Amino acid sequence: MSLSLVIGCSLAYISLLFLIAWWVDKRAERGVSVVNNPYVYALSLAVYCTAWTFFGSVGRATTGGLSFLGVYLGPTLLAPLWYMMLRKIILISKNQRITSIADFISSRYGKSTTLGVIVTLIAVLGIVPYISIQLKAVTFGINTLTHFKSGAAPAPTSFWLDSGFWVTVAMASFTGVFGTRKLDPNERHEGLVAAVAFESIVKLITFSAVGLFVTFGIYNGFGDLFTQATLREDTAKMLTFESSGITPFSWNVLVMLSLFAIILLPRQFHISVVENTSPRHIPKAMWVFPLYLLLINIFVLPIALAGKMIFDAGIHPDTYVLSLPLEKGAAWLALAAFIGGFSAATSMIVVEATALSIMFSNHILVPLLIRMRSIGRNHLVNGAARLLDIRRISILLMLFLAYLYQKSVGSTYDLVSVGLISFTAAAQLAPVVIGGLYWKRATHQGAVAGLIVGFIVWAFCLPLPSMAQAGIISNSFVNEGLFHISFLKPYALFGVTGIDPITHAAFWSLLFNAWTYAIVSVNTQPTMLSLTQADLFVNIHKYISGHEYDILKREAKIGDLKAVLNRYLGETRTLALLSDYQVYNKVVLDDHQTAQADLVSFVETSLAGAIGAASARVVIDSVAKEDPISLDEVMRILDQTREAVQHSRIMEEKNEELKTLTLQLTEANVQLKQLDRLKADFITTVTHELRTPVTSIKALSKIILDDYARLDEERRTAYLQIIVNESDRISRLINQVLDIEKLRSEEPVQQMEQLELTEIVLHAVDGVQQLLTERNIKCTITPTNLSLPVNGNRDKLIQVVVNLLSNALKFCNQQEGRIDIHLKQKDRFVFLGIRDNGPGIPAQARQLIFEQFTQLHSKEQGKPHGTGLGLYITKKIVEQHHGSIRVESEPGHGALFEIILPLSNDEPLDRV
Amino acid sequence: MQISGHSAKILVVDDEPNIVIALEYLLQREGYEVQKAYNGQQALDCMENWTPDIVVLDVMMPGMNGFEVARRLREIPALELTKIIFLTAKGTQRDKESGYASGAEYYMIKPFDNDVFISTVNEIMAYG
Amino acid sequence: MADDRSSQLIILFLVFVVLLNAPILQIFDRKELWFGMPALYFYLFFIWLVLIVVVGLIVRKKRK
Structure with a gap:
């Protein structure tokens, strides 16, 4: 197969990814989230399956039998606990705007800069080799396709002829574009996630296609394949642990390592926590993701067995996925499988590089630059742009390091071994993360000490010996022990032998790590900030009432919100509103707690009904504060206008308050005036009605009095009768006015x-x-x-x-x-x-x-x-x-x- | 104290029949010729072919009120010399001003004193 | 009830940790084929599938 065809297909595929990511980002800008979907979430989690899975598992199976499965059973076992643990981590992270695993640990232990640096260093040193094996896998794949059975590929004479270099460049540009498009305080990259989810589908389909081809094309199904395998000594060995030399202990440790890795690997934390759009996606992911893992692993053993039976030692087992279709003349399938492996590698590289660059820039470069005063205090816009540059530089740095590693050390190890070294590094974070989530007493000092001890033991037991073997440092300590002390041999600490290096290193490093963490924690006092953060992490459910979160997170003291509501809606309505909220959301609101975004929004909406949306916003903003964003330290320095804004908000609020009061007074005045006018009208009318009969009575009685003699009998009687009638009319009127007064008071x-x-x-x-x-x-x-x-x-x-x-x-x-x-x-x-x-x-x-x-x-x-x-x-x-x-x-x-x-x-x- | 020799004509307008009765008696006792009307329209109809010297006018009446009657009366050239006395329960300064503005010469408030009322009428007839 | 579900999931985790680790796993580490598959291969995938189905059923249950 020609190199240009392979390169062409790879480029076309990368272009497709660009297109998907660009389209999804475009939609996200318009407010339509494509990745806000539990299946996309579950598929993006499958970034866990890298080139290691795609090529390396098969290779691993040829030597370690079924032990490769441990890496996938760990995550499967943890899945049931996601419901509590992952949800908790997500809630904390959204609440605290956490952007990486380093940020998470640093926040938990009092927003410690030291811990941020330590975790970032562990991650970078532990994970860069892991990235490098992805680059290696792609190079390996290209060589297999282009030089199958035509002898080994010639070593490239210069780096621009090296396909690994160009893969690095392509990945760097993709990550640069979609991992740093804008400075999103939530560090969410929808385009990236969509591309990763898409690649997961490609991985599964292509790998299954090869598996089906091998099992049902070359052999007659599982039964035939396995039966034939039992007949050969070398393949029969692969079918049991005992015969393939896997100890029960190393299996258990492997399961444990992978169980930690699914949450602690920087890319896994990034995808499952930082990029998570809603905790509601967790339940579905709890079974969809393990199902994905199961499906992609079904054919690993069959392919490994088939490769072993068909090829001699000349073909590297890590390439079986490609070489089996090539051998059987299915070149198109081999190409598709290569694209699948390419997907696995690229998705891992892109996400890992993004996650690492976030950590590296936020916890190492930016603090460094701030200390050097290289970021000006008055350049908010430039500052943001510069932060993006820093991010891009970090990505380049990570990938360049990975490329260097692959060139120098990487080639001596197979895919899985290097991957497991990274797993062991990531596992060092387990004690401080798990303790941080459930153990309030854990202190910053404990975390620092535990991490440093664990990291040193890990470095001593795994990467240092491998560097020695590559000839970079002296080999003597490997065989004779550090300082010639035989207890300190990196593969046999304290004289313990008979365990493979990974299990050995994992066991000792985690043991020392956890114990140091625990012992130092109980012997030190936490700082105030560390205590409040500890309470927030351990009891996050106390602080969060809803399960949803806004992009624009605001929080406020519940007491303050109540006061605002009281002022504008009155006590009765406030009480009614809040009790409705409590019943509906099944929460109990305490004045001293902090209201989360949804309660703040609820209050704002309620207020908007009374004083209009714009005013409500101003009023709420005066009591609510926005969460510190991920780069909070930087931003605080950059944003000096904040105080002024705050001040003017308070002024605006007072102003609004006055306006409302004036309006209320005016209304009351109008009402009073109206009442007054009604009363006056009534009195005028009553007066008139009383005067009329009095007039007749007065005039006629005066006539009778003056002209008594001149009036005839008939007239006198008539006039007297009128006087009586008009007097009746007066008394009737008086009674009725009294009646009306009674009716007016509206007494029952x-x-x-x-x-x-x-x-x-x-x-x-x-x-x-x-x-x-x-x-x-x-x-x-x-x-x-x-x-x-x-x-x-x-x-x-x-x-x-x-x-x-x-x-x-x-x-x-x-x-x-x-x-x-x-x-x-x-x-x-x-x-x-x-x-x-x-x-x-x-x-x-x-x-x-x-x-x-x-x-x-x-x-x-x-x-x-x-x-x-x-x-x-x-x-x-x-x-x-x-x-x-x-x-x-x-x-x-x-x-x-x-x-x-x-x-x-x-x-x-x-x-x- | 009957003063004879008057042949002057007076129109009494009030919606209260009992008040009309009293006024009619008082004016007839002085020798005036009296016509009665119980609302504004009746009064205007009456004056079409009978020119009174004085109109005694109530203000609050159903339909057309007294002020309106006075204004219309003033538009009739034949009634140029007719004097208007408002006799009403509406006693505020503002009501008085409206009364004079509508063309009345006198404004008296109910309940009135019989002697004051009669001497006012007599004065008008004697001196114009 | 959410708490019920949490407890169920924790118990599920503990049970399957035991089922998918040594020494239980060694019971199935045999050189024989079950349903045409190596015993351990069959066992691991079968338990794996059971776990997925049970988790799926637990999270599917409608909350009251």
């Missing part, structure tokens, strides 16, 4: 009792019987035997009926007066209708007759002898009895007043 009706409406009506008619007879008016009541129980005050209800009857009397036809009273019950209401045969009420007057001082006038008679308050009072009394009154009339055909009251023991009735 006194002495409610169960009454019989029919009886009330009969009583009232009895009262006006004399008038009826005098005016020759015929009055009927139908029916009189109906039981209509209502609740009410007897006197008041009688007043209502009398008022209506007087009204009817007044307007009745003068010659043949007629009043018909109807009683009936319908549903839960009783109806009382009183109909007269007077002139009726014009439509426009029907609206007004229930208002105060409205009277109907007839052309001939002028004003009737009423006060204009009767119907108003009647209506008010009926309403106090939860009833309603209405009028029906056609001019010329009389009027019907109808009262509707609820039946006794019934619900109040809304107005009809």
Whole structure:
């Protein structure tokens, strides 16, 4: 196969990745998150499966049998605990805006700079070799495709002919573009994640295709393949631990190492925590990700067995995935498999380089530059741009280191061995992370000491001997022990032999690490900041009420939020709102706790309803502070306007408060004025109504007094009768004004009792019987035997009926007066209708007759002898009895007043 | 104390029949010729073919109020010399000003004193 | 209930740590084929699959 074809395909594939990442980033900018999906999350986690998995597992299986599986069973075993542990780490990290595993550890132990540096160094030194084997794997793959069975590839004469170099350059540019597009305080790179998830699919499909080809194409399925394998001594050895020389102890340690690695490897922490879009994705990932691991491992052993049976020693087992299809003439499958392996390598390199560069720039370069005052204090914009440059330089540095490592040391080891050295390095973080999550007493000093001791033991037992073997340092300490002390041989500490170097190093380093961490922790006192951070990490659920988080995280003291709500919404509504929130979210709010973003948003939304969204924002901002962002130290130095902004926020808040108060006062004033005017109107009207009868009385009595003798008997009597009538009118008016005052105070009706409406009506008619007879008016009541129980005050209800009857009397036809009273019950209401045969009420007057001082006038008679308050009072009394009154009339055909009251023991009735 | 010799014509306008009764008696006792109206429209109708010397006018009446009646009355050239007395329960300074503005000569507040009312009418008739 | 689920998952973790580590694993470290597969290979993948299914069932359960 030609080199140009392989390179061409690789470039095309990388272009495709660029396209995917670019598209997803574009969508993310528009607010559409493609990666906010549990399956994408689970697939992106599969960045765990690197070229090591793709090529190296097969190679490993040829020597270690099934031991390669330990690397995948560890993560599988941990998966059930993600539900608690990963969720907790994510909540803490989002809460604290943590951007890397180094940041996480440094934050936990009092935002320690020292710890940030130590963890970053461990990560860089431990992981760079791991990156280098990815580069090696790709170079290896290209050589296999282009020089299969045509002799080994010639060593490149200069670096620009070295495919490994160009892979490095390609990866550096991809990471540079999508890992540092902008300075996102959350360090989220959606395009990158999408590309990684896509590569995971490519990995699985291509590897399974090779597996199927080997198992069912070359052999007749699993049974055939395994049966044939049992027949050969070298392949039969691969089928059990015992025969392949794997000790039970080393298996257990391997499972443990990988269990730690799935969360502690910088790229795994980055993908599973920093890039996580929602903790809701965890449950699905808990089974999807292990399933992915299972699927990609099914064919490892079959491919290894097949390769062993088909090839002689001349073919490196790490290349079986490519060489088996090539041998059997499936060149296209080999090319696809290469792309799969290429995917595995590139996704690992890109994510690992991003994660490492974040750590390296945030914990080493930036603090260094700040100390050198190389980042100006007044260059906010330039500062951000410069930080991105620093990030890019870090990426280049990481990849260059990896390339150098591969050129010098890397070639002497197989893929898996180098990977396991990295695993052991990452595992050094386990005690401080697990202790940090669940052990509040752990101190900064303990963490520093544990990490340093663990790192030294690891370095002494793994990378140093490998460097010695590569001839970089003297080999003597490996065989004779450090300082010629035989207890200090890197592969046999304290004289313990018979364990493979990885297991040996992992055991001793973690043992020393954990013990140092624990012993130093209990013997030192934590600082104040370290204590509060410890509480936040261990009891994160106390601090977080929801499971969601905003991109723009704000938090505020619950007490402050309450105070703000109280001020704007009043105590009652505030209490109601907050208790709703507590019930709905199943949390208990404590004034001294910090409210998380969702509560802050909830309060803001509630406030927005009262004072408008913009004002609400200003008010909330005055009490809420935004979380310190990842580069908080830098940003704090860069941002000196912060205090001024804070100050002006407070001013704005006060201003807003004043405006609201003024508005409230104005409203109250308007209301008061209106009330005042109503009162004045009432008094004017009442005065006028009182003066009128007084005028008649005064004038006529003076006439009688002055002209007593000159007046004839008839006139005297008539004038005296008028005086009596007008006096009655005055006293009636006074009573009614008093009634209205009583009704106005809206006191509930006194002495409610169960009454019989029919009886009330009969009583009232009895009262006006004399008038009826005098005016020759015929009055009927139908029916009189109906039981209509209502609740009410007897006197008041009688007043209502009398008022209506007087009204009817007044307007009745003068010659043949007629009043018909109807009683009936319908549903839960009783109806009382009183109909007269007077002139009726014009439509426009029907609206007004229930208002105060409205009277109907007839052309001939002028004003009737009423006060204009009767119907108003009647209506008010009926309403106090939860009833309603209405009028029906056609001019010329009389009027019907109808009262509707609820039946006794019934619900109040809304107005009809 | 009847003063005879008057043949002056007076229109009494009030929606309160009892007040009209009292005013009619008092004016007739002085020898004036009295016409009655119970609202503004009736008053204007009445004056179409009968020119009173004085109109005694209430303010708060249904339909057209007294101020409006006065304004319309002032627009009729034939009633140029007719004097207007407001006799009303509305007693604020503002009401008085509105009364004079609408073209009235006198403004009296209810309840009134019979003697004061009659001497006012007599004075108007004697001196204009 | 969330707490129930947490306990179930912790127990699951402990059980499978035992099942997938030595010495239990050594019981299946035999030179024979089960269903055409090496005994250990079959055992590891089978337990692995069981773990995935059980985790899937636990997290699938609707919260009350």
